[in-house]
Amino acid sequence: MIILADLALLFALFFSAYMALAWGEAGSFDVHGDKSALSGFGAVILFMGLRWIVLALALLLAVRRGGFAFLPGGRWAQAAVVIGAHVALGYVSYRGFDWITKAIQASNPAPLGWAWAFALLIPIPVFLVAFWALNRTWIPRHPVWATAVVVLVVWAHVAGWRSGYQPKPQPATTEVV
Numbered sequence: 001m002i003i004l005a006d007l008a009l010l011f012a013l014f015f016s017a018y019m020a021l022a023w024g025e026a027g028s029f030d031v032h033g034d035k036s037a038l039s040g041f042g043a044v045i046l047f048m049g050l051r052w053i054v055l056a057l058a059l060l061l062a063v064r065r066g067g068f069a070f071l072p073g074g075r076w077a078q079a080a081v082v083i084g085a086h087v088a089l090g091y092v093s094y095r096g097f098d099w100i101t102k103a104i105q106a107s108n109p110a111p112l113g114w115a116w117a118f119a120l121l122i123p124i125p126v127f128l129v130a131f132w133a134l135n136r137t138w139i140p141r142h143p144v145w146a147t148a149v150v151v152l153v154v155w156a157h158v159a160g161w162r163s164g165y166q167p168k169p170q171p172a173t174t175e176v177v
Contacts, residue, residue, distance in 0.1 A: 001061070002061075002065070002134060002135070005057075005058050005061045005062075005134050006131075006134065006135070008054050008057060008058050009054070009055070009058050009127065009130060009131060009134070011054060012050075012051050012054035012055050012058070012127070013127065013152075013153060013156055015047045015050050015051040015054070016051050016123045016127065016156065016157060016160075017156040017157060017159065017160035018047055018160065019044065019047055019048060019051060019119065019123070019160070020119040020120065020123075020156070020157045020158070020159075020160030020161040020164065021160040021161065021163050021164035022041065022043075022044045022047070022164060023097075023115045023116070023118050023119030023160075023161060023164065024115070024116075024119060024160065024161040024162065024163065024164025024165030024166075025041075025164040025165070025166075026041065026097070026100050026101065026104070026112065026115050026164075027100075027112050027113070027114075027115030027116060027119075027164075027165055028112070028164070028165045028166040028167065028168065029104050029112065030168075031103070031104050031107045031108065031109045031112070032107055035104065035105060038101065038104060038105065041097075041101060044097060045094075045097075048090075048093065048094065048097070051123070052086070052090040052093075055086065055126055055127070055130055056083060056086055056087075058130045058134060059082050059083065059086055059129075059130050059133065060079060060082075060083065061134065062082075062130060062133030062134045063075060063078050063079045063082055063133075065133075065134065067132070067133030067134060067136055068081075068082055068133055086126065089122055089126060092122065093118055093122050093123075096114065096117070096118040096122075097118065099111055100112060100114070100115055100118075116161065116165075119157065119160070119161045120157050120158065120161060123157060124153060124154060124157055127153045128150060128153060131149055131150075131153070
């Protein structure tokens with residue numbers, strides 16, 4: 001069962017890397033240009049939902065296996081806390097996407113600078129917590145493999161972000177001598 005949960009996390013990681021790419025594109029969107037490409041962001045909601053559902057299932061299995069035994073209460077209370085936190089982060093992520101797309105529509109570039117937080121700071125810790133909670137007995141016995149998983153999760157998100165983010169060219173400066 002744990003292997004299936006880890007495979008589900010890997011499956012969710014593909015969605016999440018795509019999401020990081022989409023966040024990169026949103027963060028570098030030309031707000032003063034043609035906005036017809038915004039329709040491509042429609043798939044983001046689908047992939048965001050799939051990622052959070054698969055992560056929720058992995059987190060529930062981790063609760064069932066005792067991965068969050070440090071939380072107060074029984075398994076039901078632990079599941080409520082874990083899923084509550086997961087839903088709250090999912091809501092923040094969704095609202096962040098909504099905030100940034102509305103800023104693009106209004107030609108307001110200010111919120112775009114926060115896209116990296118939604119691409120990296122929210123999903124990476126959730127993946128790492130889910131992996132730790134599912135494999136907390138395996139990780140100490142296999143530190144090299146565990147480190148490789150951490151590196152893979154971080155790399156997938158950063159690589160997705162970097163492939164989607166297109167920095168704006170800086171204007172050439174002329175020096176007066």
